[in-house]
Amino acid sequence: MRFDLRPGVRRLFRLPLRTTRSVYADVDEELDALIESRIDALVAHGLSYADARAEAVRRLGANLDTVRDQLHHSAELRERRMRFQDYLRDLMSDLRYAARGLARRPAFTAVAVLTLAIGIGATTTIFSAVNAMLLRPLPYERPDELMKLSLVTPTVGDKIGSDQMVWSYPKYTVFRDAQQSFSEVALFASRPTVLTSGDVERLTAESVGATYLRTLGVKPIVGRDFDRSIDAHPGAPRELILGYSLWHRRFNADPNVVGQTLAVDRQTYTIIGVTPRNFKGLSGQGEFFIPVTVMSVEDLNQPQSHFLTLIARRKAGVSPQQAEAATIVLGKRVAEAFPDRMARGTWSAHSMPLDDARVAPLIKRSLLILFGAVGFVLLIACVNVANLQLGRASGRRREIAVRMAIGAGRGRLVRLLLAESMLLSMIGGAIGLMIAWFGARALSAVNPAVTARAGRSTIGAINFALIHLDWTALAFTFAIVLTVGLLFGLAPALRTTRSSLSNALKEGDGDRKGALVSAFSGRRLLVVLEVALAMVLLAGSGLMLRSLTKLLATDTGFDAENVLTLRITVPEGGMARDSLPGFYQQLTERLRSVPGVSSAGLGGCAPLSGGCNITLLTFPGQPEPDFAHRPVTAVNFVSPDFFPALRVPLKRGRLITDADRAGGAKVVLISEAGARTLWPNEDAVGKRVKIGQGGFDKGDGAEIVGVVGDVRQWADSAGRTEVYLPFAQSPRTGAIVFVRSSRDAASLGPEIRRAIHEIAPSFPIYDMQTMENRAVGATAQARFSAELLGLFAFSALSLAVIGLYGVMSLAVTARTREIGIRIALGADHGRVQRLVVREGVALVGAGAAIGVAGALVCTRLLQTLLFDLSPSDPATYVGIVALLGAAAVTASWIPARRASRVDPVVALRAD
């Protein structure tokens, strides 16, 4: 029997730690015992003791001390290796034990794992987004030196000037030639182009100067950069630098691409280089780069043609403040050289770090709010983990006491508890990783419309596509949750190991109840905290969701159902201006002949896309009011069928007809809101207006022949002044085509494409999507924030309910005896259930009260994101509190039912 215990087990219970000395002592004793035994044997054979000893030492094979040293050394090595093996074996057995324990309590395990996964996953996802879009330095050389330069337009009356105005080429040259604070000044502008060789295709390029790539520190990976001489004056050679993806797509990444040509807008350009992967210019959309100076002198030398964005790199030793001061001084010089066309005031210029222009304030705000929200979720997750661990630990007091009684050391016990926490964290972390991975992927696919539409003054290069899973954030959140789990799991356990064994073992009512009560009140506080946090999140997301519903419910003024839209562009030089009306006439007639199509109209801009031009509106024969009071209007160029295609109603007068041709009397339609604003008490039909676009300000202007319903330009804008000019009287080279059919709009695409191809094979068709889809894009930003916030709030609510359920369950267990007595004394089921539920509702009530106070403060941050809604909207708060109340009742009712089924006999006999 003496050999039954494994060395590891023996080590654990009897000799937990063997010191070097004890190992040496073992070796010495064994060696001595061997020698003694041999001496005994030899003496028994008749040798003298001295002879026997000499023989025994001889049989050793070497000098006694040498042997002793060798054995010491090898024993020490052996001991170290075996201890490690034991450790591994113990760890495995701990993990197996923990796994069995977790499998025995599937509810606890599922809740803990889910809590961890949600906390880790959600936080990592949002932090990945915040890092990519707000924190990570711009992906250019020494990004902190880069500045964005803007013109500042004068403030006139109550029209506040813009401080993010773009530049004209002449203004840029004045600035460039005079400045001394920047080592490089560069310009760029997005330019829609059509590739006219090979497959006809519409692409966005960037018009740039020779200093553009140099300023950013981007070097071509193939070929060379533009020669600096191209910046000297307009009329530069037709050269271009390809973007990486276009190089791959159209040239199969041919390393000998330099010297080949590409036809852009019917002009032949020579390729001189290729930019690195992932570089799409500061606009984030540039597929290739062409010199701005290829434009003609006449086109470029227009001081009032503002379309260029300026960036610059500060010289070493020039602070941002010095750069700003120098820019302001130079801005004055520019303004003196080119005074305001209408003498409204003085222009100026200013600079700001390029980093400040990385994302629109609205996006930044949304992201920070989501970051805050997800922080709440993480906090709640931690509270829940703490709660669960506390409950688990108090349930284990007896088990721990038993283990200590049979000799388990404290370290060993801690490891046992650690194993369970670790196992839970590993599983939760793995699922959290999956959530974060999918989350980051989903975020990186967010409709680019969200960033593109949010602000023109920002560079497009920083967008959702940059988001990818952030491992640092994952490690960080994982560490937080793990630490919380360990702290709350270990602390009660360690207290148990300190407390008197006999007390814990006795399972006496007094001690047990005491421990439960103290752990229990701690857990109650945690639940109150949890509910308060969830309340804040629920209020925030409730407001966002209500705002979104309001936004979606607004009357857009048109019917998007079954309407397919597409853009078509006549390439530069593709058709004489005079033949455009005929072409468009032919186009719409051809489209109407497609089966199922009821009407096909043209427009210059689509509703809900915010893309219509704004211009001044004046009245012929009246003195011009000063600039500040001149009315502005949105301008749309439409064909007669635009209105039936979008079902925009005619309110008064008539619509545009095919008879309103070029050369005929100029006519316009006006929106109802415009008619009401401009002629509050008169009929707008028959009035004459001058409109600063399309030649409608010449002579005595145009006659208003009809009033149509208001169409929203933005998702959140009210009806406003908008005029519709006949396409035929002011033809454009590009148009949006709206096709209404009796069929599903999306399925119509190929047929429409074929029909257009028949009459215009070389004109690019692009941006084909249903009108409904465009409308969805218009609310993408609001939807994005509301949905994510809603998701977090739902997680928070679920976690809080789980926490509440856990506490109520424990409370019922702790009071089994008391409830038993109550039932024995005649309390009926309903009474017992109410007793328990009332307690749960009280906890939630306390949490909700704190939460409402917190929410009233926190939701003020949402102000700018809300549409037609106050951050303290009472209806939202009432709804949220009702929701929480219902959740509280449900979470406590399940334990309450259990309580009411307590068998008094069993309950009283239990102890």
Added chain:
Amino acid sequence: MALLKGTLDVLVLKTLSWTPMHAFEITTWIEERSTGRLVVEDAALLQALHRMEERQLIAAEWGVTKNGRRARYYRLTTSGRAHLRAESERLVDHFDALTTVLAARKTTP
């Protein structure tokens, strides 16, 4: 006769396959069974015992001898038993081959 390299471990395992023993019992047992032809150096034996204990071929436990002396008793573990079986097969095979080669005589025609 000194011991051939590599055979000590198998001998010790074989010895322990009878019953748990301490170091002196093992060396005596080997000497007696080989009728004195195999002699084990005590230092080498102790090293071998420690080595095999580390590999978990044998396990050790303090016990008391018939003479009332404390001694470290070794016993064969499951993996030790498997090791003994494999190793002794290999050795027997080896010596068989060796014997065949060495016993070969020149055949006279």
